[in-house]
Amino acid sequence: MKKAFGVIELLISFLLLSIIIAGFMHMTLIQMQDGQLQHTKLEEAQQHADEMINDIEDIKNKKLEYDNELLNN
Numbered sequence: 001m002k003k004a005f006g007v008i009e010l011l012i013s014f015l016l017l018s019i020i021i022a023g024f025m026h027m028t029l030i031q032m033q034d035g036q037l038q039h040t041k042l043e044e045a046q047q048h049a050d051e052m053i054n055d056i057e058d059i060k061n062k063k064l065e066y067d068n069e070l071l072n073n
Contacts, residue, residue, distance in 0.1 A: 026041075
């Protein structure tokens with residue numbers, strides 16, 4: 001009885017591991033359609049994060065300029 005439970009547990013763990021690996025490969029590999037490269041989801045997320053960082057830096061710079069204007073006037 002214990003061996004059967006161990007085998008089932010082992011099969012479930014292999015299934016979960018294969019799902020995780022397949023998801024990781026899907027996110028990181030470059031997919032080609034019609035011979036042209038397309039961005040993967042990971043690359044799109046990185047680009048979005050970079051845009052957000054640039055927006056935050058712009059907001060910080062505007063705040064510093066506003067603070068400097070308040071101090072000077």
